[in-house]
Amino acid sequence: MSFFAFRRRLSQGDEFVFQTLIGLVIGMAVAVIVMMFHELIDVAASASQFEDWPWWQRLLLPIAGAIACYALLQRHQNRAQLGVGHVIETLHRAPRHWPVTNAILQFLLTPVLLASGQSGGREGPAVHLGATFGAWMTERMHLPRNNLRVFVGAGAAAAISSTFGTPLAGVAFAMEVVVMEYTVAGFLPIIAAAVAASWLIGILVGAPLVSIPDLSSMQSPDLGWVLVLGLGSGLISAAFNWVVRTTAQHRPRFGVIWAGVICGAVGVFVPDVMGDGFYVLGDLLATPSVWQLLVLLLVCKLLVTGLSLGLGMPIGFIGPLLLMGAAWGALVGLASGAPDPLLTLIGMTAVMGGALFAPLAAVLAVIELSQQTDLILPAMTAVAIAILLHRLLGQEGLFVHQLADAGRPLALHRSNHPMHHLGVDAAIRNNVVQINRRFNGLPKPADVVVWGVGRRQMRAMEWLEFVKASNELAPGSDLATVIQGHTLERMHNDATLAEVWAHTRASHAQGAYFRHPNGRLNGIIWRTQLEDQFQ
Template identity: 35%
Template sequence: MSFIETIRLKLGSLNALPILTVMGLVCGLLAGGVVILFRLFIESGLVLWHSGEGANDFEGSPWWFRLTLPLVGGFLVGYVLHKVGKERRQVGVGHVLERMSFHQGYMNWRNAVVQFVVGGMTIASGQSVGREGPGIHLGSTAGSWLGQKMHLPNNSIRILVGCGTAAAISASFNTPLAGVIFAMEVVMMEYAVASFIPLIIASVTAAIMSRIVFGNDVAFIVPSLDLQSLWEIPYFILLGLVIGVVASFFIMATRVVATRARDWSSWLKCGTAGTCCGIIALGAPQIMGIGYDTVNSALHGELSLQILAIAFVGKLLATIICSGLSLPGGVIGPAMFIGATLGGVLGVFGGYMFPNYASDYAFYSMVGMATMMSATLQAPLAALMALLELTNNPNVLLPGMLSLVIANLIVSQLFKQPSIFESQLRVKGLELKVNPLSQFLRSVGVAGLMERKMVVQDKYLPFEQTEKLLESTPRWILIMEDKVPKYLMLANDLARYYFEQKEKDAEDKKNAEESGEMYEAPEHGDIDLFSIPADRQDIASVYLQANLEEALDTMDRESVDAVYIFRTTAPLNDKIYGILTREAIESHYSYK
C-alpha cells in the first residue's frame, strides 16, 4: 500500500488530527496566496475603467464618473457572466454553502476563476459589494481543489473547505481567530476538535502571509474608546432592537428583489444593479466600493450626522439591489458598513439626549458594525471575535454582546428570518441540511468504519479450497458473478456448511468401517455460494472517498443494508477495500 493511500485511509477516521494539521498548513498557504492575489488584483488598477484615485476613494470623483463607472461596470460584468454559462455563474458564499450541503464540499476551480475575474471587476467598478464573499469562495475552492487532487475522503475535503474559508477571512481582515470561528459557524456549521486545529493553522498561515504583503494593520484602524457609563446599557439594547429590525428588512428585501429578478438574464441583472448604484452614488458616493474608508471615518468620529444618515440609507438600498440582483460580490463588508453608520447615527442622537453619559458615537459605530454583521449572517460568535480583533479593545465586548444578542433574537425569533446566505439559497429552492446526525455522519469517512476482514470470491468455490479461504478468518464474503459483486454473506455461514459436509463425510466413513464395507471418499464439486443455506444480502457500492452520510443515502436509495468500498486504481480496474453495514453505522453513532 502506497504512502498516499495510507493517508487516504487514515483520513477517513476521526483520529487523523496530525495529518489534517499538515493539510491545514498547506491549505492556508494556497488559500492565503489566492486571496492575496485577489486583493492585489483589486487594488492595482488592473481593471481598465478604474479611476486613478484608488479603489476606496470615490467621494472626490466627479458626478459623471460616479454615475457611469458602476453603470458600465455592471453591464460588462453581466456580459461576462452571460458568456460563461449558467453553471460557471454560481459564485459567492451561498455557492460554498450549497456545495458543502449537497456536494460534500466538491468545488469546481472554473467557478473560482470566474469569481476572481468578475469579483474584481465588480468591486473595482464601484458596486456596493464586499471583497470577503469572493475571497471565501476562492479560499474554499483552494481547499477543495487540494483535497480533490489528492483523492482525499469527503470528510477531509469538507475540513479543507473550512480551512480555506478561515484563511480567506484571516487574509481579508487580518483577524485569524474570527476566520476560524466564521468558518465553523457559517460554512461548516459545527464545532469539533478534529476541525478546529487544522482551521487554526490555516488561518494563522494566511494571516502571516497577509501581514508580509499588506503590513500588520487590521482592516479598520480603531481608536481606543471605552463605555462611558453603565447608564448607556439600555441604549445599547435599543441599538440591538433597531439593528435587528434593519437586518430583518435587509434580508427580506434582498429576497424579494432576488425572487422578482430570478428569470432575468445576467447582463440585465448586473446592468440594472450597476445603474442603480450609479444613481444612488450621485447623492451618496460613500456607498461605492468596499467602503472601508467610510467605516474608518465613522470609527474615528469624523463624519457628521447628515453624512452618516445618507451613507446608511444609500448603502442599505444599494446593497439590497446588488445582492438581490446577484452581483458577484460579498455582503459581509456592506453589512459592517451599514452597522457602523447606523450605530453612528444612534450614537449621535444618544449624545444629544444624554450628553453627560453617552460615549463617543464612534463607540456605537463599533458595536453597530458587529451587531449588523451578526444579525445578517446569524453568526454571533464570529461577529464578536471580529469585533474584538478589529478593535483590540475588550471594553467593547459587554455592550457588543448585549446588542448582538438582541438583534439576533429580533431577526430569528420575531421576524423568523434565516441568514442572508440561507435566504439566497431558498430563492433557488434549496434548503440547507443542518442536524446533528447529518453533521456527525459527514465528519467520518467510510474508510474509518469499514470492515476489512473480508474476501472476494467467485460464485463457485472449489470445495478443497474452502478451508484455505477460511484460514484468514474473514467476517464477510463478497460473492462475484461475471466479475461483478452480487451478494454479501457471512463467512460463518460458509464455515458452517463446509464443516457440516466434513462431519457428514467423517460419519459416513465411520459407519462404513463399522459395517466392514469399503469406504470411498465422495468427490465434492464446487460449492455454489448462491445456493448453500446462508443469509445472503444484496449489496451496493460506495467510493472510498465517501462519508457515512453518503453510505447511508446509498443504502436507502438501493434498499440494501450493506455496501462494499472501492476505488478505481486503473481503467476497468476497481480495488475493493472493505464492507460497511447499516448496523455498523448505527452502532458507531449510538456509541459516540
C-alpha cells in the same frame, strides 16, 4: 505507522498532527491568494474615488459593468454559482468533486464589478477562494472526504483572518456561517490556518489587508447607548435580509443589468454608496460626520446592496453590512453627544452578526479589531439584542434563507450528521475473501465471502451463512443464480460513511465494497452497520 493505519486515523478524525500541518499549509496558501485578490481589486479600482468621477461616469460605468457581468454569467451558466452561499450549499451537499472553476470566475469577476462601482464587498468572494483551495487540497491529496469540511473551514477562516487580521473571528465565522457546527476535531486545523494566514500577511504586508484605525485607547461606551445600538442593528439586519429576499422572489429578466442601473442612478447623487466603501468606513471610524449624511448613506447602501443581491448580482455583501452598521453606530454616537468610534465598531459587527446569524464571530471581531477585552460585555449585549430582534422579525441567516427561497433548503440534521465526520476506514470490514463466481469449494475462512455479479456490483454473505448455503452446491454452480446473497455497490475509498449510507439506500443495496488503487479488494461495509450505529 503503516499507510493504512494512517488513513484509518484520518477517517476517524484522530490524526490531529497531520490535519494541523495541512491547516498551516492551507492558511499560508490562502493568505497569498487573498493578498493577490485584494491587490487585483486595488489595481482595478485604483481610480475609484467615486465622488471625483463626473456624474455621467457614475451612471454609466455600473451599467457597463453589469452588462459585462451578465454576458459572462450567460456564457458560463454552469459556473454562475458564486460566493459564500455557493460554498455553504456545496459543502453540505457534499458533491464528489468540488467546482474549482467557479472560484476562478469569482477571482476575475469581483475586481471588475467593484471597479465599475457596484455596491458590494470583497470578503465573501475571498471566503469562496479560501474554501475552494481547502477543498482542492483535500481532493488532490486523495484524503478521506470526512476531512473536507475541516479543510474548507480552514480555507474560509484563513480568508477572513487575512482580510481583517482577526484569526479568532475567522475561526468563529468558519464554524458558524460555513460549516455550521462546532466540533473539537475541526478546531485545531482551522485555528492553525487562521493563525498562519494572519502571520504571513503581517510578514508580507505589515498590516491586515483591510485596515481599521487604532481604537485601543478608547473608553468603553455607556450601556444605555449600547442597548439602542443593538435594537437598531437588529432592525437594519432584518430590513436588509427582507429586501434581498423580497427582491429575489420578484426578480425580473436581466436582473443583473437592472442592478447596475439602480447602482448607477443612486451613485449619481450619493457616490459613497458605490464600491465596497472601505475608504468611507475608515472615515466613519476616525472622524464624526453629519447625521443627515449618515442617514442618507445608511438607507441608500441598504437599498442598493439589497436590491442588487436580490436581482442576482454575484458580489459579496459583508463589507456593505459593516458599512451600514458603522453608519448606524456613528448616528448613535452623535445622538449620545460625544461621537464614539467604539459605538461605530460595535454597530458594524452587530449588523453583520444579525444578518449572518454569527454572534460569536461578531463579538470576537469587536475584541480583535479594538484590542480591548473591556468591550466583551457591550459587544455581547449589542449582538445578542440584534440577533434576538432579527429572529423576532422572522429572519434568520441570509445565506440559509437565500438557499431555502431558491428551493434548495439545507437539511442540517443530515449534512451535520456524525457520519459525515467519519470516513470509510472507520467502519470497513477487511477480513473478506473474494471467490470466483463459479463455485469451486469453500475458500479459506473469513468474516465475509463476496463474489462478482457485474461490473460494479458484487454479492456477499457472512461466512457461516455462506457455509450453510453452499452445502448443496455442485462444483461449477453459478453463484449469481443459485445463491441470492446481499447486493453490494462499489464506492470510492475516500467516501464518508454518510455518503455510503445515502448511496446504498438510494440503490437499494445492502452494502458497499471498496478496492485499493491496485484493484485488490479492500473490504465491505454493511448498510445495517451504519443504521444500527447512527440512526
